[in-house]
Amino acid sequence: MSTTQCEQQTEQTPFTVVRARVEEVVRISPSFIRVTFAGDELRGAGNPHRTLDQRIKLIFPPASGQLPRLADDADWYAAWLAVPEESRGSMRTYSIRDLRVGDDGETRLVVDFVLHLEPGATGPASLWASAARVGDELLVVAPRRGRLDGGGIEFAPGDAASMLLAGDETAAPAIARILEELPSDARGIAFIEVPLREDRLAIDAPSGFEVRWLPRGGALHGASLIPEVLAHLGEHGRGAIRPDDRGGDAGPVTAEIGVEQLLWETPQYSGSGEAIEAGPDHHERYYWIAGESGVVTTLRRHLVRELGIARSQVAFMGYWRRGVAMKG
Ligand SMILES: Cc1cc2nc3c(=O)[nH]c(=O)nc-3n(C[C@H](O)[C@H](O)[C@H](O)COP(=O)(O)OP(=O)(O)OC[C@H]3O[C@@H](n4cnc5c(N)ncnc54)[C@H](O)[C@@H]3O)c2cc1C
Missing domain, CATH: 2.40.30.10 (Translation factors)
Structure with a gap:
């Protein structure tokens, strides 16, 4: 050269x-x-x-x-x-x-x-x-093709033995892409909440991955996703879900924010400036959760505060917020 x-x-x-x-x-x-x-x-x-x-x-x-x-x-x-x-x-x-x-x-x-x-x-x-x-x-x-140093990929399961991916319809394309790029022996479960039964899409996931589509059929955002994820993790009925935490119908747009103002807490980065314990210990399980910001915040509260899952094992990402237009 x-x-x-x-x-x-x-x-x-x-x-x-x-x-x-x-x-x-x-x-x-x-x-x-x-x-x-x-x-x-x-x-x-x-x-x-x-x-x-x-x-x-x-x-x-x-x-x-x-x-x-x-x-x-x-x-x-x-x-x-x-x-x-x-x-x-x-x-x-x-x-x-x-x-x-x-x-x-x-x-x-x-x-x-x-x-x-x-x-x-x-x-x-x-x-x-x-x-x-x-x-x-x-x-x-x-x-830029060939450049991997610009960031923008959050999925980082390290050496986790299994994975849990959860998201609403805005996260469905990312979850699908992740599942289609994982090695064939990857194991885990993906929860994808979508508006309707007909929104269940084809994903070529590894055979050791269960993909659970959750049509919410007119209910609020998070109405299916939150209880299904918590039930899977054994937190049946503990800690009532506050309706305010769910996405729901967006209603009139009241504000405009940049993506940097959405909830963004990953093993490498904390949007709120929270300290993250050193060294991701993914040996057991890695969690990737994205979607409406209020729904992701609710899941975060349950996983970190009530189930005691280490912050270093989870990426929590608000992809949009109800009632708020994004600026980028
Ligand atoms: C990393 C990342 C990846 C994303 N990937 C995808 C993707 O692949 N596909 C995808 O569709 N979206 C994706 N999103 C979400 C998308 O950026 C937002 O939904 C965005 O707000 C859409 O812009 P808009 O101009 O349609 O609405 P905006 O002008 O931003 O918002 C207008 C109104 O629409 C509401 N609104 C926004 N999105 C939704 C929704 N999905 N359902 C109901 N109400 C909504 C807002 O609350 C607001 O009231 C992603 C977001 C992030 C941060």
Whole structure:
């Protein structure tokens, strides 16, 4: 490799900002729309087979339909914020349901969008997905291909003998990707709460993994997930679940927050600044829990405070919060 190539490589940021074009839109169930993106710039985005719960940012076009022009460098976020609000579009966080790379490097990025379209409880991402057509474009901020140093993957089971994954429909794509990338001898259980029975999707999970879909059929977010997870852990009926802790119908949007303000407590990082015991001891079991922030907070309280599960064994992640629009 020449000196110039070397210099270019060291200057590159671990994330890349690329334009992607909708190639296919499939309504895979009542609550999910699967969008497949293609485009030359995607060749440099994402790491196939090392995706797990990798988060990406999607920038949806503003009303004009014109996407902002952003340089592919470390200043992309500042540059995006500097664009006048009416031309900036909206940014939201999503998971990679699939990343398919052909022999020639041609790349397909698949994202499963949850449709939440009730008046007063919808947002630009869900609205965009509900109207997406072949040829539509958006911007994707994803790991630069070959770079694993940018973060954004939280799933880290270490040497745990078994795993428990739990989440609502927004976490379903990440859980599915994790299960499809785990070694075939991985063991554990996944609880996935979805709006309806018809939202149970195909996942190619290892044979030693039980996948339990929990349709909540009109009940509040967490109504199925919380009791099922607690019952599985042997905490039958202990510690009543406060209705306030559940997600429920989002209701009118009352605030706007950034993802950094959501509950985020992992073995490596505590959003609240809580001390984490040194050295993750995953020998027994690793827990990965994501979804509506209030629901995840309730599960956290039960697991850590009442069941005494070590913080270093669990990743608790708020993926959205009812009544609150995300800023990115
Ligand atoms: C790491 C990470 C990965 C994620 N992966 C995915 C993914 O793969 N697929 C996916 O669909 N989502 C995913 N999400 C969640 C997604 O970012 C949020 O749901 C986001 O709020 C959607 O943006 P929006 O513009 O549709 O709504 P916003 O403008 O952010 O919110 C508007 C209103 O909609 C409500 N709302 C937001 N999401 C939901 C929902 N799911 N159900 C009911 N009401 C809701 C809000 O409470 C608010 O009242 C992920 C989030 C994170 C942090």
